[in-house]
Amino acid sequence: MGLLIDGEWHDTWYDTKASGGRFVRQSSAFRRQVRASIPAQTPETSDELPFEPGRYHLYVSYACPWAHRTLIVRELKRLTEVVSVSAVHWLMGEQGWVFTPELPDHVEGVSRLYQLYQLSDARYTGRVTVPVLWDKQERRVVNNESSEIIRMLNSEFSGDPSVDIYPEHLRKEIDEVNAWVYPQVNNGVYRAGFATTQEAYEEAVTELFEALDRLEELTASGSYLVGGQLTEADVRLFTTLVRFDAVYVGHFKCNLRRLVDYPNLWAYTRRILALPGVAQTVRLSHIKNHYYQSHPTINPSRVVPRGPLIDFGVPLGG
Numbered sequence: 001m002g003l004l005i006d007g008e009w010h011d012t013w014y015d016t017k018a019s020g021g022r023f024v025r026q027s028s029a030f031r032r033q034v035r036a037s038i039p040a041q042t043p044e045t046s047d048e049l050p051f052e053p054g055r056y057h058l059y060v061s062y063a064c065p066w067a068h069r070t071l072i073v074r075e076l077k078r079l080t081e082v083v084s085v086s087a088v089h090w091l092m093g094e095q096g097w098v099f100t101p102e103l104p105d106h107v108e109g110v111s112r113l114y115q116l117y118q119l120s121d122a123r124y125t126g127r128v129t130v131p132v133l134w135d136k137q138e139r140r141v142v143n144n145e146s147s148e149i150i151r152m153l154n155s156e157f158s159g160d161p162s163v164d165i166y167p168e169h170l171r172k173e174i175d176e177v178n179a180w181v182y183p184q185v186n187n188g189v190y191r192a193g194f195a196t197t198q199e200a201y202e203e204a205v206t207e208l209f210e211a212l213d214r215l216e217e218l219t220a221s222g223s224y225l226v227g228g229q230l231t232e233a234d235v236r237l238f239t240t241l242v243r244f245d246a247v248y249v250g251h252f253k254c255n256l257r258r259l260v261d262y263p264n265l266w267a268y269t270r271r272i273l274a275l276p277g278v279a280q281t282v283r284l285s286h287i288k289n290h291y292y293q294s295h296p297t298i299n300p301s302r303v304v305p306r307g308p309l310i311d312f313g314v315p316l317g318g
Helices: 065-076 114-120 146-155 168-186 188-193 198-218 232-248 263-273 284-294
Strands: 003-005 008-010 033-035 048-050 056-060 084-087 132-135 140-143
Touching (some): 065 146
């Protein structure tokens, strides 16, 4: 775990002292947008980029739930031949996310993810995160905010038009669900796991399970979260749920209940896993090894538990 300061790499863990033991996630720094069509350049559109097949590349980690979102949308929109992918190794150590001979950078050939950030901004200060949407033509980061990348993949890239995870008539409802699922669930597990005071932990874990109880009711009909169809809200929630029993219950102390203790949410998770292409994006070996071996402040021994045994009902990617 580390960050760049004025373009120089520093192996530094999160500082929670100033926030009362609370984990505060840094906002994404690169926020350029790719558009299917761009009108005449104006001050508002001067930082937008045109969509071109093969021009853009995704850098991901199979362990990371934020990067996982982009892999799922890439599969659902049938963009695997349009947007190429490189995955980092699951271990995030002193050099942050790294590439290996088995998991190389297929585009720039770098060995450290932070080198891509340096290529984009030699004086960059901030965390080095995945996913990264990379422009092969300009050789720079386009965007490193997962919520924006999945919307671009959904609407601006030449994907399957029959799949729309952010339909206009449901956008208000989707945004409303995202507004509480993100802080209480997606980021809530991290707020609990990275908390360094009892008060901060109790606050996060209480909100997390209140949200899971609410989601259990929302999924009681056996459908999806919004409008009776798969939307962005489901993709964003799913990547947390599929990791819940494997790592968040134990490693992040989110152990009031397991996902399998929520019948509706458990069925909901398995239903999304059964969608074409989704199960192959789930790599539990990457997930478990990453969490248990990359956070020595939480798990100093780096011992990875063999369990739990989870029957998702479909074969996973690895």
